[in-house]
Amino acid sequence: DTAVSQTPKYLVTQMGNDKSIKCEQNLGHDTMYWYKQDSKKFLKIMFSYNNKELIINETVPNRFSPKSPDKAHLNLHINSLELGDSAVYFCASSQEIPTATNEKLFFGSGTQLSVL
Amino acid sequence: TQLLEQSPQFLSIQEGENLTVYCNSSSVFSSLQWYRQEPGEGPVLLVTVVTGGEVKKLKRLTFQFGDARKDSSLHITAAQPGDTGLYLCAGIAGGFKTIFGAGTRLFVKA
Numbered sequence: 001d002t003a004v005s006q007t008p009k010y011l012v013t014q015m016g017n018d019k020s021i022k023c024e025q026n027l028g029h030d031t032m033y034w035y036k037q038d039s040k041k042f043l044k045i046m047f048s049y050n051n052k053e054l055i056i057n058e059t060v061p062n063r064f065s066p067k068s069p070d071k072a073h074l075n076l077h078i079n080s081l082e083l084g085d086s087a088v089y090f091c092a093s094s095q096e097i098p099t100a101t102n103e104k105l106f107f108g109s110g111t112q113l114s115v116l
Numbered sequence: 117t118q119l120l121e122q123s124p125q126f127l128s129i130q131e132g133e134n135l136t137v138y139c140n141s142s143s144v145f146s147s148l149q150w151y152r153q154e155p156g157e158g159p160v161l162l163v164t165v166v167t168g169g170e171v172k173k174l175k176r177l178t179f180q181f182g183d184a185r186k187d188s189s190l191h192i193t194a195a196q197p198g199d200t201g202l203y204l205c206a207g208i209a210g211g212f213k214t215i216f217g218a219g220t221r222l223f224v225k226a
Contacts, residue, residue, distance in 0.1 A: 004158070041202055043159070043216040056213050090158050098208045105151075105206075105214055107158025 003027050006091045006108035013081055014116055020077045021111045023091030031055075032074040033092040033105070034066060043090070049074055050097050078113075086115045119143070120205055120217035128223045132194050137220040139205030140187045146208065148188045150179055153202040153219075195224045 006023040013019055025032060033056075034046040048056035049068045063079045074091060091108040123138050139148065147166045151159035163172050165181035165188060172179045176199075178191040192199055205217045 040218065041153075041221070042218045043204065045213050045215065048213060058213075092158070097212045098214050103208070103214070104149075104161050104164070105159070107160070109157050 002108075004091055004093055004106050004108040006089075006111055008111060009109065010112050010114075012114045012116065015081055015083060017081050018077070018079045019081060019113070020075055021089055021091075021113075022073070022075045023108060024073050025091075025093040025106070026072065027093055027095075027106060028072075029093040029095050029106070030071055031094045031097055031103075032068065032071070033094075034074065034076050035090040035092060035107075037088040037090060037110070039087070047074075047076075048097075055097065081113075081115045083115050086113055088112050120148075120207055120215060122203075122205055122217035122220050124220060125218065126221050126223075128225065129195055131196055131224055131226050133224075134191065134193050135195055135222070136189055136191045137203055137222070138187065138189050139217055141207070142186065144185050146185070148181060148185075149206040149214075150188070150190055151204040151206060151216075153204060154200075159202075159204055159216075192222075195222075197224045197226045200224050 004025045031050045033048045037043045046060050047066045052068045065077045068074045088110045090110050092105045094103045121140050149164045150162045153159040163179045168183045168185045170181045176193045180189045202219045204219045209215045
């Protein structure tokens with residue numbers, strides 16, 4: 001059983017389209033995240049939800065809208081896709097909110113988004 | 117803004133060689149983590165170091181946290197092709213978010 005699963009694995013689409021990426025975790029974790037990894041492999045946090053509540057919202061264009069129907073799911077909807085949105089998007093989860101100690105992140109295998 | 121800088125960015129070595137990769141910051145972190153990412157997969161946690169000066173070993177991998185808790189290193193002894201991957205250091209920044217360095221891409225040739 002995959003702990004953090006996201007779909008689709010690959011997404012190729014035209015500029016201006018709207019697309020969604022889905023994520024589910026079966027670890028019973030309270031916190032879920034979306035990270036974006038660019039072509040240089042830099043991994044940057046976008047959003048974080050804790051028990052369905054948004055707790056981190058980085059400076060991400062409002063074309064990106066996360067939705068958490070329950071604490072096991074965190075989906076990412078992207079409107080009006082642009083060329084610069086091409087990247088790998090990773091969903092992750094952790095037991096709790098990272099504090100000053102340590103919190104282990106479990107990542108999905110990523111969604112490679114290509115905007116043409 | 118807390119940043120993590122990793123060096124080198126790329127490393128290509130022969131099987132059996134030793135190597136060290138570094139993670140540095142101007143900020144103090146309460147802990148640092150090392151993840152490894154293989155192509156087509158998400159990062160997987162290798163270790164967390166919490167105490168300044170701490171050394172942790174994971175088989176051929178040795179992790180060290182600097183005394184001032186601003187830096188960490190990962191040393192691999194007798195590297196093998198299976199060690200190939202992207203090594204990422206991570207720390208918890210203000211606002212309860214885990215931030216990552218840009219990574220070191222390691223390629224071990226057989």
